[in-house]
Amino acid sequence: MLPARTQVAIVGAGPSGLLLGALLHKAGIDHVLIERQSPGYVLGRIRAGILEQGTVNLLREAGVGHGVDNAGIVHHSIELVFKNTRHAIDVTGLTQGKVVTAYGQTELTRDLMEHRQSLGLPTVYEATDVQLQGFEGNSPSVTFHKDGVAHTLACDFIAGCDGYHGVARASVPKNAITEYEKVYPFAWLGVLADVPPVSSHAIVYANSDRGFALCSMRSMTRSRYYVQCPSTDSVNQWSDQRFWDEIRLRLDPELSQRMQTGPSIEKSMAPLRSFVAEPMRFGRLFLAGDAAHIVPPTGAKGLNLAASDVKYLSSAFIEHYVDRSTAGIDHYSQRALARIWRAERFSWWLTSLMHQFPETGAFGQKMQEAELEYLVNSPALSTSLSENYVGLPLDFAT
Ligand code: APR
Ligand code: PHB
Numbered sequence: 001m002l003p004a005r006t007q008v009a010i011v012g013a014g015p016s017g018l019l020l021g022a023l024l025h026k027a028g029i030d031h032v033l034i035e036r037q038s039p040g041y042v043l044g045r046i047r048a049g050i051l052e053q054g055t056v057n058l059l060r061e062a063g064v065g066h067g068v069d070n071a072g073i074v075h076h077s078i079e080l081v082f083k084n085t086r087h088a089i090d091v092t093g094l095t096q097g098k099v100v101t102a103y104g105q106t107e108l109t110r111d112l113m114e115h116r117q118s119l120g121l122p123t124v125y126e127a128t129d130v131q132l133q134g135f136e137g138n139s140p141s142v143t144f145h146k147d148g149v150a151h152t153l154a155c156d157f158i159a160g161c162d163g164y165h166g167v168a169r170a171s172v173p174k175n176a177i178t179e180y181e182k183v184y185p186f187a188w189l190g191v192l193a194d195v196p197p198v199s200s201h202a203i204v205y206a207n208s209d210r211g212f213a214l215c216s217m218r219s220m221t222r223s224r225y226y227v228q229c230p231s232t233d234s235v236n237q238w239s240d241q242r243f244w245d246e247i248r249l250r251l252d253p254e255l256s257q258r259m260q261t262g263p264s265i266e267k268s269m270a271p272l273r274s275f276v277a278e279p280m281r282f283g284r285l286f287l288a289g290d291a292a293h294i295v296p297p298t299g300a301k302g303l304n305l306a307a308s309d310v311k312y313l314s315s316a317f318i319e320h321y322v323d324r325s326t327a328g329i330d331h332y333s334q335r336a337l338a339r340i341w342r343a344e345r346f347s348w349w350l351t352s353l354m355h356q357f358p359e360t361g362a363f364g365q366k367m368q369e370a371e372l373e374y375l376v377n378s379p380a381l382s383t384s385l386s387e388n389y390v391g392l393p394l395d396f397a398t
Pocket of ligand 1: 012015016105164168302304
């Protein structure tokens with residue numbers, strides 16, 4: 001039986017909604033999670049898989065750190081390829097010992113789902129016609145249908161964790177929100193394959209005059225690779241053979257030769273976009289994760305930003321219910337946005353540095369190569385890259 005009333009109604013059961021639910025439960029705050037899709041559909045979405053230390057710590061705090069602790073692959077460096085040559089950046093050495101961990105969003109989402117199920121927390125999957133009401137006043141509610149039956153869930157607050165295409169941001173009056181957006185003139189074609197990663201100790205980012213390529217991993221036997229392609233391409237234009245031939249041409253000779261290939265188990269195209277909506281609070285409605293912002297995947301900041309939003313939002317609710325203070329709620333938007341814009345800048349910069357832009361031509365390529373030379377040879381620039389890559393502290397001053 002679903003309760004008719006809860007403290008926090010969470011809309012969307014992606015990583016943001018699931019993690020928020022786990023943290024609220026731990027603090028003894030009631031919530032109900034309402035999701036439009038089925039669990040299988042949610043798990044089928046393949047996204048980036050690099051976790052900052054702050055994200056790993058938050059998962060542990062929420063009681064869901066076991067998966068990443070058992071199967072995450074800790075990285076101390078990244079590798080940049082340009083002009084057919086590979087350069088390592090000692091990320092850990094340049095950040096006083098910080099690391100990043102390769103662990104897929106699918107695996108992380110599964111851990112969160114299983115945790116929720118084991119606790120028997122109220123979750124509605126395949127909810128239709130989800131609508132948010134009354135958040136500008138004192139009695140918000142979420143209405144939806146489940147199996148043809150209409151439900152109304154009254155609550156104190158609504159957390160809009162329903163992604164870029166969700167209903168939460170769309171429910172806000174247009175004049176109350178400002179949106180900033182940049183759409184990049186290309187896409188990523190991603191392939192998942194059961195082959196050992198070509199470089200298991202580091203993610204490889206390659207700039208080439210044929211376009212960007214990325215070598216990542218999900219485990220020691222499963223690789224995730226990407227190539228930049230025109231946004232107008234479709235997946236069926238890319239046979240496995242074409243993909244493997246193309247990625248090899250974009251890497252340095254050693255990696256290209258070492259790369260093991262095999263049948264793809266998933267292949268998908270992703271557009272690249274930078275997007276931020278301000279503010280992130282509207283009365284009793286709060287946006288978190290992709291509902292409020294999108295980064296291009298270069299640098300893998302999307303999931304980590306979702307985690308920092310959720311950290312700030314869960315702390316704000318805890319301050320409200322436990323300490324009877326509205327300070328966290330009042331500062332949520334400003335606090336989250338300060339970190340978001342820093343990660344937006346980093347993701348935009350790394351995207352601009354590594355991809356072929358049709359409009360900039362050979363001169364643009366030369367500028368990128370000059371900047372990359374400078375980057376790998378300058379401790380100052382390498383440190384700047386590294387400190388952004390491992391993630392800014394959650395509590396940095398705004
Ligand atoms: N009602 C209920 N749920 C909805 C609705 C709706 N109207 N619209 C969308 N949803 C659900 C989606 O089906 C999805 O499961 O909200 C969830 C949002 O999940 P994500 O899009 O994964 O967003 P988020 O949880 O913020 O995760 C951010 O995802 O895109 C990546 O890079 C990003 O890794 C980051 C992470
Ligand atoms: C991934 O593993 O899918 C991945 C890794 C690093 C990125 C982007 C995606 O920058």
